[in-house]
Amino acid sequence: MARIHSLGFPRIGAKRELKFALEAYWAGHSSASELMEKAQQMRSWMWQQQRDLDLVTIGDFSLYDQVLDMSFALGNIPPRVDADPSTLAVEGEAFLNAYFKTARGRSVSDCGCTQAAEMTKWFDSNYHYIVPEVGQDTQFAANPQHWLSALEEFESQGYAANRAKPVLIGPVSYLYLAKSKQDFSPLDLLPDVIEAYKSLLHAFAEKGIEWVQIDEPVLSLELNADWRHALNLSYHKLNNMGVKLLLANYFSSLGDNVRLACDLPVQGLHIDAVAAEKEAKIVADWLPSHKVLSLGIINGRNIWRADLDRCLEIIQPLHQRLGDRLWLAPSCSLLHVPVDLEVEEEAIGKGCDIRSVLAFARQKLAELSVLSRAVNEGEESVAQELQASRVALQEWQAFKDRQHSEVRQRLNNLHSDMYRRQSVFAERQKQQRAQLDLPLLPTTTIGSFPQTADIRKARREFKLGSLNEQQYKQLMRDEIAQCIEQQEALGLDVLVHGEAERNDMVEYFGEQLDGFAFTRFAWVQSYGSRCVKPPIIYGDVQRPEAMTVEWAAFAQSCSQKPVKGMLTGPVTILNWSFVRDDQPLKETCAQIALAIRDEVLDLEAAGIKVIQIDEAALREGLPLKRSAWSGYLNWAVNNFKLAANGVEDTTQIHTHMCYSEFNDIIEHIAAMDADVITIENSRSDNELLAAFEQFDYPNDIGPGVYDIHSPNIPSPHSIETLLKAANKTIDIQQLWVNPDCGLKTRKQEEVWPALKNMVEATKKLREQFA
Template identity: 50%
Template sequence: MLSHNLGYPRVGSQRELKKASEQFWAGKINRDELQKVARQIRHRNWEAQKEAGIDLIPSNDFSLYDQVLDTSFLVGAIPQRYHQIVDGKSNNELDLYFAMARGVQRDGLDIKAMEMTKWFDTNYHYIVPEFVKDQKFSRYSDKVILEFEDAKQKGILTKPVLVGPVTYLLLGKEKEGGFNRIDLLDNLLPVYIDILKELNKRGAEWVQLDEPCLVLDLTPGEKLAIESAYAQISEAVPDLRILLATYFGALEDNLVLATALPVSALHIDLTRGSETLPAILTSEAFVNSGKILSLGVVDGRNIWKNDYKKSLKFIEWAIAVLGVSRVMVAPSSSLLHSPHDLDLEKNEEVLTPEIKNWMAFAKQKLNEISTLAKLAVTDYSTCPLFEANQVAVESRRTSTLIHKAAVKDRVAAIRSTDFERISVFSERQQIQLEKLKLPLFPSTTIGSFPQTDDVRQLRANLKKGILSLEEYEIRIEEEIVKSLRWQEGLGIDVLVHGEFERNDMVEYFGESLSGFVFTQNGWVQSYGSRCVKPPIIYGDVERPQPMTVRWSAFAQANSEKLVKGMLTGPVTILQWSFVRDDQPRKDTTFQIGLAIRDEVVDLEKAGIKVIQIDEPAIREGLPLRKSAWKAYLKWAVDAFRLSAAGVADQTQIHTHMCYSEFNDIIDSIAAMDADVITIETSRSQMELLDAFADFSYPNEIGPGVYDIHSPRVPTVDEIKSLLEKALQVIPARNLWVNPDCGLKTRKWPETEAALRNMISAANLLREEALAEH
C-alpha cells in the first residue's frame, strides 16, 4: 500500500522563507540569496518526507508567495498593467512575480497588487487570477519542471503538484463583461498538457492535480468543463498517472462525475467528508474501474493526534472492497495548514506534556500517514505504536482539564433577549449622533499600528525577564501616548490605542482566556511572508479577568477625542484557532461569545464609548455547500450579537471584515446589527459595495479606501475617487473613512503618508458636502 502527501509547509521550521523574503523586499539580500533559502527549505522538506517513509513525495508544493499566483505565472496569465515591468523597467521574473502579489511603487512605476482572498474555508489567502475575454495562455515559467529535476538530482522521484485547470479558472475573476471564465478552458488546457508532457518525458510517474472545486456546488457547465478537461488530458498523456485530489469536503452530487473521470487515482478527504467513502465503495462503477482510492484520513488542517482505530476502520473497509494495491493513505489536504514540527515545542510551561501528547504537527503527521499504511496490512492489535496512540486518544477524551460545568451551564442558560440590543439601529443612530458628536464622513483606522522591532523587542524582553512588568507597561504607555498625539495631529476623528501590547489579534485574547494553550513555534502561513501562530482551543472557554480594559481606559484618559476599544469577535477567534473537535463548533463559539460580552460590558463601564468587535472570519467560516449555510449563519450571527448586545444604545458597536464576498450573505451581515461595519474594498475598486447597495444595507459603513497589504501609498485623488464611488451607494451620513485593515504589518513612513492622504481626501469630501448645503 502506498502512502503519499499532498503538500508540506513551505515557510521553514524557523520561518526562514518569511525572513528571507522580507529582507529581499527591503533590498538587504539579492535574488540569489533568496533562492538559496528557498532551495534549502525544499530540500529539507523532501528529506523529512523521505525519512518518514512517505512513498510519493510532492514537488511544486513549495512557493515563494502563493501556489495560485505560481499557476498564473506558469500559464502566463499576467495582467496587462504588469507588462511594463517586463517591457523595460526591469526584466526580472522575480520583480514581476512580487509586483503581482504586492504591487509596486518605485522607479516611476505605480502598479496595484492583484486581489487577494481566502482559499476555500481556510485562513490561507491566495492571489486571485484575473481574466479578460479571449484570454491567451502560454507557458511562462518552468518552476514545476525545475523543482522536479532538483528533487530527482537528490535521488527523489517526486509527484509534481499543480492546481487543476478547472479549479484554477473558478478561483479567478472576469475583469470585463461578456464571458464566463470557464469558457477559457480550451485556451488554458494546451498549456497544462504541454507541462504534463514535459514532466512525463522527464520521468515523472505521478502528477497530482488539485481540483477542490469538486466539493463545491457546480453548475452543469462547470461539470462539463471538468469532464472535457480530463478527457483531453488522459488522451494527451496516457502514460502519465494522474492523481486527482479533492479536499475540504464531501463530493456529494459530484461523486459520479469525480469517480468517472479518466484518472489513475482519486483522493478524498475523510476528515471533512467521510460520507464520500461508503458512496464510493458501494459504487459498482468505481469498484470495477481499477482506479486507486486515496484516503485522506490524517487531518491536514488541525493539530490533534490521529485516532488510529478510527482511521484503520476506513482503510480496512477500502482494502476489503478494492484490494490493498488500490488503496493509498494520505493527509486530508496539504499540510500547508499545519504547524511544522511539534518537537520544536520545548517549553513545558507553555505547552504541558499532557496536552502536547494529544497533538501532531506536520512532521508528526507524516509519521502517522506512513504508520497507518503499515498497520493496515498487519495484525496491529498488540503493536506498541497502536497501543500508545490509543492511550493518548483516551487520555484526551477523559481529561479533567477540558470540561467545566459552570461554563456549560452558562451557555445552556442563554436567553433570546441576550442577542438583542435595547433599541433598533435607527433609534440608536440618533442617540449616537447626539452623544458622540462625530462629523460627516468620520475617519478612523482599523485598530493596529506598525509593530516596530523596538515594540516587538519590548514583549520579548518581558517574556525573558529582562524587563519587569512595571517597566514594560511604562514603555507601552509611552507608545500609546505617542500614537494618540500623532493621530490627533493628523485629524483622525475616532482614535485607536495602536495595539502595541498585542502579538496577534487572536493569540492575544487566547492568552487571557481559559481553555486555550499556545505554542512557541507553531507558525502557519497566512499569505506571502505573513505567518500566524494560531492558539489551540482544547477545553471549555471563559474569561478569568478583563483583557483589554487597562489599555483602552488609559488611552481614553489621555485624549479628548473618542478612542475605540478593540476586540476580536467569537467567530474569528474560533476560525483562526486550532479548534477542539470533541464538541460542536457552535458550542465553543458561544462560550467565546460570552467571554467577549463580559469584556464589552467592562469596557463600557470604563468609559469607552466606541467598541470594535472584529469579525473578519464570518465569511470564511461559511460552509462550502450552500445547503449548510443557513444553520452556520444562524449561530455565527447569534454569537456576534451575544458578544455585542450587553451595552446601552449610546455605545457604538463597530465590526470589521476583510476579504469577503458579501453578496450571498448580506442579509446575515445586516442581521449582525453592528452600528458600523468596516470592510475591505480597495483592491476590488469598491465592487463589494454593490451587495450593500442592492440590499439597501441600513447601518453605517466604512469601505476601506486603500490597500494596507501593499507598500504603495495611494494618492489623495485616488482615495477621494473611491469615496465618491462609495457615495453613489451609501448615504453620506452613513459613510466612514478608513483603511482596508489593520496597519500592524506596515512600516511607519508609508503608514503616515497613506493616512495623511486619507484624511486630506476625507476633508475635501466634507468641504464639498458642506458647500452644497
Template identity: 50%
Template sequence: MAFPKTGNLGFPRMGAHRELKFALEGFWSGKQDEASLLSVARQLRTEHWKLQHAAGITTPPSNDFSLYDHVLDMVATLGAIPKRYAHQGGPVPLATYFAMARGSANAPAMEMTKWFDTNYHYVVPEFEPGMKYALLSAKVVDDYLEAKSLGIETRPVLLGPVSFVLLGKPTDNNVTRTSVLEAILPLYSTLLSQLQAAGAEWVQIDEPCLCLDLNDEARLFYQKAYAILRGVVSPKLMLTTYFGDLAENLDLALSLGTEGLHLDLVRAPQQLEALTSKEINGPHLSLGLIDGRNVWRTDLDHAVTQIESAVAHFGADKIQIAPSCSLLHSPVDLDLEHSLDPEIRSWMAFAKQKLDEVVLLARSIGGKDKIAAELQTNAKILTSRRSSPRIHREEVQQRLDAIDSPMLQRHGLYPARRKTQEKALALPFLPTTTIGSFPQTTEVRKARAASRAGKLDAAAYENFLRQETERCIRFQESAGLDVLVHGEFERNDMVEYFGEQLEGFVFTSNGWVQSYGSRCVKPPVIFGDVFRPQAMTVQWSTYAQSLTSSLVKGMLTGPVTILQWSFVRDDQPRAQTCQQIALAIRDEVQDLEAAGIKVIQIDEPAIREGLPLRRADWPVYLAWSVDCFRLATSVVRDETQIHTHMCYSEFNDIMDAIVRMDADVISIECSRSRMELLDAFHRVRYPNEIGPGVYDIHSPRIPSGKEMEDLLRKALEVLTPQQLWVNPDCGLKTRGWEEVRHALTAMVHTAKQVRASLSA
C-alpha cells in the same frame, strides 16, 4: 513501480524557523539579493523533501513550494499577467511576480481572498480581454528534476485547470470562463507531457472545487477539460479533492478517467461508504485520514477501520494513506515545542508527526496486528484526553444553559440607536478612523521579546507601551482622525493576545502557519472550556482615552474569528466552543462600556471564511455564528456604538446574515476590488453604516489622495454620506510608520475635501 502506499499533498513552506519569511522580507527591503532568496528557497525544498523521504513517504510532493502563493504561481506559469504590470513576455521576473502579489509604484496588487474556508489567502487570477496565455514557466518540471537530482522521486502538484478558472475572475463581460479554459488547456497538456518526458510517474492535480456546489457549466468544464487531458501522453493523474464532500459530484469525479482519486475522509468520512456502495472497479484511492488542518493526534483505531473497509472493496494494491489536505495549514514540528504543557502536548501532532501517522497507518494495510502496540498507546492517549479534568468546567456549562433570546438583542432598533449615537458621539459625516493596529516596529517587537525573556521588567515594559500608545494618539490627533485607536502595541496577534488571557487555551512557541506571502500566524490551541478570568483590554483602552478628548475605540476580536483562527478542540461541536468564547467577549464589552468607552469594535473577518462549502449547510452555520456575534455585542446601551470589521471575503451570498449581525458600523476591504464588494451591500440596501477601505494596507504602495477620492466618490454612488465612514481596509501593524503617516494624512485630507464638497 507498485502504487505507493504513502502520500502527502503538500508541506509547510516557511520552514521550521520561518526561514522563508525572513528571506522574503530581506529581499523586499533590499537587504538581500535575489540569489540569496533563491538559495534559501532551494535549501528549504531540499530539507523538506529529505524529511518526508526519511519519514517513509514514498513520493513526497514537488511544486507545492512557493515564494508567495501556489495560485499566483499558476498565474505566472500560464501567462495570465494583467496588463498593468507591463510584462513583455518570457519568464516572469521576480519583480513582476511580487508586484502582482504586493503592488508596485505603478500598479496596485491583485485581489486576495480566502482559500476556501481556511485562513490562507490566495491571489485571485484576473482574466482580461486579449490576455495572451502562454507557458512562461517550467517551475513544476524544474522542481521535479531538482528533487530527482537528490535521489528523491516526487509527485508534482498542479492546481487543476477547472479550479484555476473557477477561482479566478473575468474582468470584462466580454471574457468568459469558457474561453479562458479553452486557452489554458493546451498549456496544461504541454506541462503534463513535459513531466512525462522528465520521468514523473504520477502527478497530483488539485481540483478542490469538486467539493463545491457546481452548476451545469462547471460540470461541463470538468468533462471537457479532462477529456482533453486524458488524450495526451502524460503521467498518471491523482485527482485530489479536499476540505469537503464530493457528494453528488462523486460520479462526475469518477467519470473523468484519472488513475487516482484522493478523498478528504476527515472532513467528509461518509465519502468512503458512498464510494464502496457503488461496487465499481474504480481508480487507485488516496485516503485522507490524517487531519491536515488541526493539531490533534489521529484516532488510529478509527482510521484502521476505514482502511479495512477500503481494502475489502478495492484491494490493498489500490490503497494509499495520506493527510486529508496539504500540510500547509499545519505547524511544522511538535519536537520544537519544549515549553508546551506535557500533558496537552501528548495529545497533539504537527506536520512532521502527521507524516509518521501516515506511515504507521500504511503498515496496517498488511494487517492490524502489525501496529498493535502503537494502536494501544494511541488509545491510552486519546482516553487520557477525553477524561482529563482540565477540559470540562461546570460553571461554563451553566452559563451556556442560561443563554436566552433577549441576550441576543440590542435594546433599540438601529434607526433609534443611530439618533441616540449622533447625539452622544457628535461625529461629522464621513467620519475617519482606522481599523485598529498601528505599526509593530522592530523596537516594539524587541521590547516584547525582551519582556517575554525576562530581560525587561514589567514596569519598564509597561512604560515603553505607554510611550508608544501616547505617540500613536498624538499622531492621530495631528492627522485629524475623528475616532482614534490605541495602536495595540501590547498585542502580538489579534487572536493570540486574547487567547493568552482566556482559560481553555494553550500556546506554542513555533506553531507558525502561513496566512499569505511572508505573513505567518501562530494560532492558539483551544483544548478545553473557555472563560474569561479577568478584564483583558480595559487598561489600555482607558489609558488611551485618558490622553485625548477625541473618541477612542475599544478593540476586540470577535468570537467566530477567535474560533476560526485557532486550532479548535474536536471533541464537541464548534458552535458550542464559539458560544463559550462569545460569553467571554460579552463580559469584556460590558466592562469597556462601564469604563467609559463609547465606541467598541469587535472584529469578525472570519465569519465568511467559516462558511461551509455546501449551501445546504449554510443556514445552520450562519445561525449560530451570527448569534454568537450578537451574544457578544448586545449587552451595551444604545448610545454605545458597535463596530465590526471584515476583510478579503465575498459577501454576496451572506448579506442577510451580515444585516442580522446588526453592527452599527461595518468596515470592509474594498480597495483592491475597487469598491466591487459594495455592490452586495447596495443590492440589499444595507441599512447601517459602512467603512469601505480606501487604502490597501497589504501593499507597501501608498495611494495618492486622488485615488482615495475616486474610491470615495465611487462609494457615494451607492451609499449616502450619512452611511459612509472613511478608513483603511485593515489594521496597520505590518506597515512602516513613514508610509502610514503619509497615507493616513492623505486619507483624512481627502475625506475633508469630499465632506466640504458635499456641504457646498
C-alpha cells in the same frame, strides 16, 4: 501494498526561513540570487521531511502563493505588471519583479508602484491566495519551469523521477477562482486553458514523471451544469498525455459530485475521508476497477493526534477490496498546520501539558507511516505505536479539567433578550451622533499600528523577565500616548490605541482566556511572508479577568476624542484557532461570545463609548456547500450579537471584515446589526460596492479606501475617487473613511503619509458635500 503520499507540505521552514528571506529581499538587503538559493534550500528541506513517502510532492513550494504560481505557469500576468511571460525565467530578477508586483504592488523597496492583485481566502481556510485576473483577450502560454526546475533539483539529490509527484491546481478550479472586470464567463477560456495544461503534462511525461496530482477542490461545491460539464470536458481532453492523473478533492465531501468524480477519465481520485468519512465506502463502490483511491485519512487541517485504531477500522475493509489500489494520505495539504511538534520544548497548556495528543505536519506523516505498516505488514509490526496512541487518547478523554460547570450553566441560561440591542439602529444612531459629535465622513483606522522593533523587543524582554511588569507597562503606555498624539495631529476623528501590547489579534485574547493553549514555534502561513500562530482551544472557555480595559482606559485618558476599545469577535477567534473536536463548533463559539460580552460590558463601564469587535473570519467558516450556509450563518451571527448586544444605545459597536467574498452574505452581515462596519474594498477594486446596488444596507459602513497589504502609498485623488464611487450606492450620511485593514504589518514611513492623504481627501469631500 498501500502506498503513502502527501498533498503538500508546509513551505515556511522549521524556523520561518522563507519569511525572513522574503522580507530581506523586499527591503533590498539581499539579492535575487540569494533569495533563489534560499528557495532551493527550502525545497530540499521539504523533500527531506517526506523522504519516507512513496511519492514526494514537488511544486508545492512557493515564494508567495500556489495560485499565483499557477497563473505565471499559464502565462496569465496582469497587463499592468508590464511583463512578457515568454521572457521570464523562474530564477531571474525579471521574474521576481513581475511576480511580487502582482502579489504586493512592488517587488523591492525601490521599485515603482503597481496595483496589487486581489487577495482572498482559499475556500474555507485562513490561507489567502492571489486571485487570477482574466478577460476576453486573456491568452495562455504554458511554462512548466516551476516544476521542471524543482524536478532537476529533486533528481540531483538522489531521488528517482518517478517518485516525484508534481501538484497543479486544476483547470476548472483555476477558472472558478478567477475574476474578470468584463461581462463574460471565465469558462469561455476553458479550451485555451486546457491546451496550456496539455503542454504542462506533456513536459512532465518527457521527464519521466509517472503521477501528477491535480487539485480540483471545486468538487466540494454544489456546481451547476456548466461547471460540471467543464470538469468532464477538461479531463477527457487531458487524458492520455503520458502521465497518470491523481484528481484531488479536499475540505469537504464530494456530495452530489461523487459519481462525476468517480467517472472522470483519470487514473486516481483523492477524497477527504476526515471531512466525509462515510463517503469513502460509496466512492469505493463506484470507482472503476482500474483506478486508485487515495484516502485522506489523517486530518490536514487540525493539530489533534489521530485515533489510529479508528483510522484502521476505516482503512482495512477498503484495503481488502482495493489492495494496491488504495493509497493513504493526509486529508489535504499540510500547508494548514505547523511544521514540527518536536521543537516545542515547553509544556503546551494551562495547568496541563497537551503535547501528547497533538500532531503537526511531521508527526502526521509519521502517523501515516504507522497506518501503512499496519496495513501492509500487519498491526503487530506497529503494536508499540498503536498502544502509545491508545494510551494518550484514553488519558486525554479521562481529563476532566477541560469542562467547567459554570460555563455550561451560563450557556443553559441564555435568553433571547441577550441577542438584541435595546433600540433599533435609527434610534441608536441619533443618540450616538449626539454623544460623539462626529463630522460627516468620520475618519478612523481599523485598530493596529506598526509593531516596531522597540515594541517587539520590550514584549520579548518582559516575557524573559529582564523587564518587570511596571517597566513594561510604562513602555507600552508611552507607545500608546505617542500613537494617540500622532492621530490627533493628523486630524482623525475616532482614534485607536495602536495595540502595541498585542502579539496577535487572536493569540492575545486566547492567552487571557481559560481553555486555550499556546505554542512557541507552531507557525502557519497565512499569505506570502505573513505567518500566524493559532491558539489551541482544548477546554471550556471563560474569562478570568478583564483583558483590555486598562489599556483602553489609559488611551481614552490621552484624548478628548473617542478612542475605540478593540476586541476580536467570537467567530474569528474560533475560526482562527485549532479547535477542540469533541463538541459542536457553535457551542465553543458561544462560550467565547460570553467571554467577549463580559469584556464589552467592562469597557463600557470604564467609559469607552466606541467598541470594535472584529469578525474578519466570519465568511471563511461558511460550509463549502451553499445549502448548509444558513445553519452556520445563523449561529455565527447570533454569537456576534451575544457578544455585542448587552450595551446601552449610546455605545457605538463597530465590526470589521476583510479579504473574503462578502457580497453573497450581505444580508447576514446586516443582521449582525453593528452600528458601523468597516470592510475591505480597495484591493478588490470596489467589487463590494456592487452589493449595495441590490441591497439597501441599513447601518453605517466604511468601505476601505486603500490597500494596507501593499507598501504603496495612496494619493488623495485615488481615495477621493473611491469615496465618490461608494457614495453612488451608499448614502453620504452612512459613510465612514478608513483603510481596509489594520496597519500592524506596515512601516511607519508608509502609514503616516497614507493616513495624511486619507484625511486630506476626506476634508476636501466634506467641503463638497457641505
